[in-house]
Amino acid sequence: MSGERPGAGAGAGADGGAAPVVSAGAGADRGADAATGAGVVPYRSNFADGTPGFGGLLRAEWTKFRSVPRWVLTLLAAVVLTVLIALITANGSERAVAGGGEDPADSGASADFRIRDGGHFLYQPLPGDGELVARVTELTGTQDWAKAGLMIRAGDEAGGTYAALVATPGHGVRLQTGFTQVAGERAEAAVPRWLRLTREGRTVTGYESADGENWSRVGSVDLTGLPATAQAGLFVASPDEVHVDRQFGGESISQEPTEAEATFDGVTLRPESGAAAGEWQDRARSLAAGGSATRLGPDAFTLRGAGDIGLDPGFADDSARNLLEGALAGLVAVVALAVLFLGSEYRRGMIRLTFAATPGRGRVLAAKATVLGAVAGAAGAVAAAAAVLLAGPMLDGAGRVSLTEGPVLRAVLGTGLLLGLVAVLALGVTALVRHSAAAIALVLLPLLVPRLLAGGLPLNAAEWLQRLTPAAGFAIQQTVRRYDTAIGPWAGLAVLAGYTAVVLAAAYARMRRRDA
Amino acid sequence: MRRALRAEWTKLWTVPSTGWLLPAVVLLTVGAGAAAMAAVDVSQCPSPAECFEDTTRLSLDGVRLGQAAVAVLAVLVITGEYGTGLMGLTLAAFPRRVPVLLAKAGVLAAAVAVAGTVAVLGSLAAGRGILPAGGFTAANGYPGLSLADGPTLRAAVGTVLYLVLVALLALGVGAVVRDTAAALTLVLSLLYLAPVLASLMGDQRWRERIEEFSPMPAGLAIQSTRGLDRLPIAPWPGLGVLLAYSAAALLLGTLLLARRDA
Numbered sequence: 001m002s003g004e005r006p007g008a009g010a011g012a013g014a015d016g017g018a019a020p021v022v023s024a025g026a027g028a029d030r031g032a033d034a035a036t037g038a039g040v041v042p043y044r045s046n047f048a049d050g051t052p053g054f055g056g057l058l059r060a061e062w063t064k065f066r067s068v069p070r071w072v073l074t075l076l077a078a079v080v081l082t083v084l085i086a087l088i089t090a091n092g093s094e095r096a097v098a099g100g101g102e103d104p105a106d107s108g109a110s111a112d113f114r115i116r117d118g119g120h121f122l123y124q125p126l127p128g129d130g131e132l133v134a135r136v137t138e139l140t141g142t143q144d145w146a147k148a149g150l151m152i153r154a155g156d157e158a159g160g161t162y163a164a165l166v167a168t169p170g171h172g173v174r175l176q177t178g179f180t181q182v183a184g185e186r187a188e189a190a191v192p193r194w195l196r197l198t199r200e201g202r203t204v205t206g207y208e209s210a211d212g213e214n215w216s217r218v219g220s221v222d223l224t225g226l227p228a229t230a231q232a233g234l235f236v237a238s239p240d241e242v243h244v245d246r247q248f249g250g251e252s253i254s255q256e257p258t259e260a261e262a263t264f265d266g267v268t269l270r271p272e273s274g275a276a277a278g279e280w281q282d283r284a285r286s287l288a289a290g291g292s293a294t295r296l297g298p299d300a301f302t303l304r305g306a307g308d309i310g311l312d313p314g315f316a317d318d319s320a321r322n323l324l325e326g327a328l329a330g331l332v333a334v335v336a337l338a339v340l341f342l343g344s345e346y347r348r349g350m351i352r353l354t355f356a357a358t359p360g361r362g363r364v365l366a367a368k369a370t371v372l373g374a375v376a377g378a379a380g381a382v383a384a385a386a387a388v389l390l391a392g393p394m395l396d397g398a399g400r401v402s403l404t405e406g407p408v409l410r411a412v413l414g415t416g417l418l419l420g421l422v423a424v425l426a427l428g429v430t431a432l433v434r435h436s437a438a439a440i441a442l443v444l445l446p447l448l449v450p451r452l453l454a455g456g457l458p459l460n461a462a463e464w465l466q467r468l469t470p471a472a473g474f475a476i477q478q479t480v481r482r483y484d485t486a487i488g489p490w491a492g493l494a495v496l497a498g499y500t501a502v503v504l505a506a507a508y509a510r511m512r513r514r515d516a
Numbered sequence: 517m518r519r520a521l522r523a524e525w526t527k528l529w530t531v532p533s534t535g536w537l538l539p540a541v542v543l544l545t546v547g548a549g550a551a552a553m554a555a556v557d558v559s560q561c562p563s564p565a566e567c568f569e570d571t572t573r574l575s576l577d578g579v580r581l582g583q584a585a586v587a588v589l590a591v592l593v594i595t596g597e598y599g600t601g602l603m604g605l606t607l608a609a610f611p612r613r614v615p616v617l618l619a620k621a622g623v624l625a626a627a628v629a630v631a632g633t634v635a636v637l638g639s640l641a642a643g644r645g646i647l648p649a650g651g652f653t654a655a656n657g658y659p660g661l662s663l664a665d666g667p668t669l670r671a672a673v674g675t676v677l678y679l680v681l682v683a684l685l686a687l688g689v690g691a692v693v694r695d696t697a698a699a700l701t702l703v704l705s706l707l708y709l710a711p712v713l714a715s716l717m718g719d720q721r722w723r724e725r726i727e728e729f730s731p732m733p734a735g736l737a738i739q740s741t742r743g744l745d746r747l748p749i750a751p752w753p754g755l756g757v758l759l760a761y762s763a764a765a766l767l768l769g770t771l772l773l774a775r776r777d778a
Contacts, residue, residue, distance in 0.1 A: 336701040461555035
């Protein structure tokens with residue numbers, strides 16, 4: 001190597017020194033042309049076509065990114081910080097759950113916020129298969145979603161497996177199970193109404209009828225984990241009433257328990273085995289919350305119950321989302337990185353070299369966006385997954401989150417998408433304004449400020465703020481639909497993607513027209 | 517010192533970004549405040565008197581957005597010089613480094629104070645126009661905003677001081693970090709991330725502790741005119757917390773500037 005270079009240099013020098021890296025042969029040609037002035041032979045480089053393929057471009061941008069130790073460290077620090085905040089959050093929320101459990105208003109619910117297992121249940125054991133029939137003659141409650149009907153469940157404890165066939169004042173007859181599913185509904189049916197619930201093995205099927213003779217099927221559910229002897233009986237529930245008031249410059253939300261009262265007659269429990277009927281008993285945990293049952297006759301009862309069964313949609317604590325909020329710290333770091341990734345090239349003049357190597361502005365921008373989006377997205381997904389894996393088990397009961405749940409997985413991968421999109425957005429803004437301070441302020445403020453202002457604004461205005469600004473992208477982290485949910489997860493991410501696409505297109509147009 | 521002040525004054529006024537950023541402080545503050553006020557009316561409360569709305573604080577809410585322009589301006593005052601290499605020239609002209617930073621701080625504070633005063637007066641004037649339309653009238657227990665009212669005067673003066681302190685905090689961070697992107701990211705995170713993280717804390721005590729000791733929530737306590745006993749930190753001590761942050765950042769910046777190679 002050291003032997004070749006002086007030779008090449010000497011050759012170029014002898015030909016006039018115009019092009020130091022030209023081979024001796026080409027230099028000689030040019031010298032001859034200049035001397036004779038005859039037909040000009042255009043210069044052709046001996047190197048292969050200088051424009052690298054898109055793959056080579058990606059590799060160049062990746063090298064630029066990874067070879068700055070400060071940037072790589074910042075990215076790692078962002079991941080660590082995200083996980084750390086998740087751990088702190090998980091620690092804090094544990095205490096809050098423990099405190100909430102002592103609240104008497106919550107005694108109808110399980111110890112966590114996500115599910116409600118209230119209402120009153122009057123039951124007796126159902127050995128093996130069988131059917132339960134009753135007529136709801138009257139249902140009084142202030143809520144549309146008050147429920148009166150039949151239930152088969154594994155046992156008395158909170159959060160157990162169940163299937164309930166219920167009539168409601170406003171939403172017909174429905175068969176519901178678990179804490180998230182509705183197995184079937186017949187919206188037109190109204191009280192008084194005959195209801196029939198049958199068990200065959202693991203399958204529980206619900207029927208309803210106006211006269212007790214012509215039955216129509218509502219739906220059926222497959223209950224795994226239902227013991228051989230299940231508990232079957234009558235059930236009344238009434239969801240809490242929610243008030244949203246504006247006070248002290250913020251929203252105050254209060255929940256008041258409501259009661260429903262229902263009268264049943266024609267109550268018959270027919271085990272297939274023909275076993276004798278047992279004693280009716282009240283569910284102990286709902287007696288404490290004000291539930292009661294009165295026997296009116298041999299097969300007629302009146303039940304009063306408070307609290308609801310099912311997922312608590314309004315106030316469910318979105319514990320997965322809380323764990324992932326630490327990604328905000330990662331987001332800030334990613335914005336700074338994205339701005340520096342392009343901004344420092346402009347400041348140091350490196351961009352001219354980049355454009356000299358690849359004159360296509362669009363290709364450079366696309367390569368930068370791809371590398372940056374992929375790096376930020378990977379960091380975001382890794383940080384989110386680590387946060388859920390490490391901090392998830394620290395949460396209590398059903399608030400515990402695991403990666404195998406669909407919505408949680410969506411939130412974790414979505415956090416990666418969110419960070420990737422924000423990085424590309426920041427890149428586009430930097431290409432537009434070419435000023436790092438302006439770019440950082442223009443990207444960070446629309447992401448952070450809506451969340452701050454939202455606290456002091458009425459729900460309605462706050463929701464619009466979270467729908468229209470790029471901050472809508474944070475919706476991808478939600479796993480539970482709450483009373484204050486402004487926009488669906490994918491729709492929210494689409495809003496952010498829209499902003500990113502518009503900014504990137506404008507950046508491309510600007511880059512093409514403007515001198516570097 | 518007078519020459520240093522004069523030099524900094526010239527530098528600040530001849531940079532085009534200043535001409536953008538100072539009006540931006542006023543526009544963002546008044547605009548965001550007006551939008552916040554327009555979004556609120558008494559019909560959202562159980563009864564008009566039961567809103568317990570702190571109308572002064574609400575009208576000055578736009579400062580949360582306006583302070584971002586202040587932070588950008590203050591960071592650029594110092595990192596802009598490092599970025600272009602002007603700092604070497606400045607220090608060649610004024611070899612004593614402490615007065616250079618003090619002069620920058622003085623000029624910046626004066627400029628931000630003027631812009632902040634205009635922004636605060638504009639916000640209060642907007643409040644006088646917008647709030648009664650939302651039902652926040654004297655008849656409902658919300659007297660019109662007036663600087664003759666003690667707590668409102670405190671909130672108005674305090675908000676201007678808040679903006680000045682934010683500027684000094686950003687200047688100090690800029691002197692420590694010397695890079696525009698890094699300094700601005702740090703300042704904006706310090707201001708905006710802390711309250712968001714506070715809202716994540718399930719534990720009320722931790723939430724209040726964070727709000728008590730982070731610059732923005734503590735500093736903005738100065739805007740409160742009613743329900744003072746419900747605040748995590750009282751108005752003046754809250755501004756004191758921000759002052760401590762600004763003083764610490766400036767002190768560290770001065771020390772580093774004096775000892776480090778530029």
